[in-house]
Amino acid sequence: MSRPPLYDILIGLPRRTKWGLVLALDLTLVPVALILAIVLRFGTADAADALRAHFGVLVATWGLAAAVLHGIGIPRIRLHHTEARALASLAFGAALLAIIAAASAHMLQAPAPRSLPLIFGTGFFTLAVGARLAILGALFATRKMSAGQTPVILYGAGTEGVQIAYALRSSGNLCPVAFVDDNRAFEGLRIAGLKVHGARMLPQLVTRFGVQTVILALSSASDERRNWIAAEIRALGCEVQTLPSFAELIERGSVERALRPVRPDDLLCRDKVDLEVPAVARTYAGRTVMVTGAGGSIGSELCRQLVDCHPARIVLFEHSEFALYEIDAELRAMLGEGSGIEVRARLGSVTNERRVRQVIESDGVDFILHAAAYKHVPMVEDNELEGAGNNVIGTRIVARAAIEAGVERFILVSTDKAVRPTNVMGASKRLAEMVVQDLQRRSQRTTLAMVRFGNVLGSSGSVLPLFQKQIARGGPLTVTHPEVTRYFMTIPEAARLVLLAGAFAKGGDVFVLDMGEPVRIMELARRMIELSGARVRTESDLDGIAIHVTGLRPGEKLYEELLINGDALAATPHDKILRAKEEHLSELETQAMLRDVQAAIDAGDALRLRGCIQRYVSGYHIPAADSL
Helix, strand or coil: CCCCHHHHHHHCCCHHHHHHHHHHHHHHHHHHHHHHHHHHHHCCCCHHHHHHHCHHHHHHHHHHHHHHHHHCCHHHCCHHHCCHHHHHHHHHHHHHHHHHHHHHHHHCCCCCCCHHHHHHHHHHHHHHHHHHHHHHHHHHHHHHCCCCCEEEEEECCCHHHHHHHHHHHCCCCEEEEEEEECCHHHCCCEECCEEEEEHHHHHHHHHHHCCCEEEECCCCCCHHHHHHHHHHHHHCCCEEEECCCHHHHHHHCCHHHHCCCCCHHHHCCCCCCCCCCHHHHHHHCCCEEEEECCCCHHHHHHHHHHHCCCCCEEEEEECCHHHHHHHHHHHHHHHCCCCCCEEEEEECCCCCHHHHHHHHHHCCCCEEEECCCCCCHHHHHHCHHHHHHHHHHHHHHHHHHHHHCCCCEEEEEEEHHHCCCCCHHHHHHHHHHHHHHHHHHCCCCCEEEEEEECEEECCCCCHHHHHHHHHHCCCCEEECCCCCEECEEEHHHHHHHHHHHHHHCCCCCEEEECCCCCEEHHHHHHHHHHHCCCCECCCCCCCCECEEECCCCCCCCCCCCCCCCCCCEECCCCCCEEEECCCCCCHHHHHHHHHHHHHHHHHCCHHHHHHHHHHHCCCCCCCHHHHC
16 A cells, blocks of 8 residues: 555645645634634623624734734744744744734724733634644654554653654654653653553564564663663564664754664674773873874774874874875874874885885884784785785884884784684784794893784774675675674774783783674674664565675684683783783794795795794694695
């Protein structure tokens, strides 16, 4: 069944036509209100005589009413926005009409009691408000008959829920049918025309109204509580949607447009970690900080957060000209004139030893945050020689240059894939860690440490932008295995962890963030689909977005670990940041490893490189196909 024609006709009318209809309605109510006032004041017995006596007053008031109502803009008030300000305008218009009626009666010497204009004004206001509410109710009732309307329940009857309810009523596709709230003070109330039910009533409401979608209006609640509620809702077979603030709804123009892309914070399945520590700003204030890989996802965020630490100079080291241009322009726009922070953009590769030394020495670097790396597992698996050259040899070049120049601290950005790796990317990062550990033993002035990330949501090539693109295309979302799990953190958390490591490092440390429990990628895919406002395809719902299992990629693990030896942990000044001391190669073994890696790269021999990795990295084995 299609939407009733009357609704389409009324909603589709030009704005000026709608204004004219509202003005005509109000002009009709003026004589009605005055006649009712006369009947109420004089009684039904004398009503006929009183009407004849006040006919001139009626004509005069009615004749001026159009000018008064149009002048104060009453016809322009949208029916959907009949709220306090609109009611005040209607009351003001009613008062003016009462004054006009009183003045007309005086000029025409009609026998009008003083109370008649007051009754007339009150009557007009009541009729005008009542008529608008009746029309609005009729429109909503008509729209509910449309088969295209989707009934939804709002979870949260606070200010945000009320605002979203009004916004949804202006939407063409979603129809709120009830509020649910676990605050017992709201139970039984009728808010925004909807009854508020206790949270325990949600299963019955879902069945009664045939609801398949519940909208969370709980932006102020903790992530843990919202995740728990969302899980309870999904257990009922309903999808969960979230909406931004009402201000964003107004800015974007409609509820459908405001179904925002999923933010990384929505997918953590834990509260964000507060990593604001005063020691961070003190560590970097007034110093020169060099960020390698400054144009990447992590490097660029490091640069942004460094601005708040007020260093004297930020040196951007990046091999991509475009990425360097982008972050340089962004930082300069952030800083403006007179910030006291100098930004220097330096093109170069970490594998170019001469260039690295030149930049460190000429710019007087105090700290190096080494984020430059090839990090995408499948890409490095197919380009292992370049991956090892950049990740292993490049780290040795930058770290050695830092020591020789007397740099105060060097922090390597590593990954949880370096723990018992099954792929070349993770193994190359483990070898880079071993290089840093070895150099630390022989460094007298420079403190070297490492930060081990989980999967960084929103970084280039990560699962978040991939899933977002797949959702935008209508699916399917691709997951390599139903049981794959990963630790997750956001880009700001990752960058802050690096800065904290620079403040806490003692030498040879491995810092990790307590990221809670690992997350199943299959569950992450489901959450992204639902938080994007879509549905997951099932056998009973073929219109949803599908999730396809593609099989594990070469070198991919079902789960990741953060530490090689989970018992070797030490506390830091922050309870969510852990410090570990881990096993490493001897100096002779490290030098032999570096010679073997360099020889394999120089010879262009990928199998030889993999053999080297297998000898020195615990957990790595050459794939059967490559060993043949």
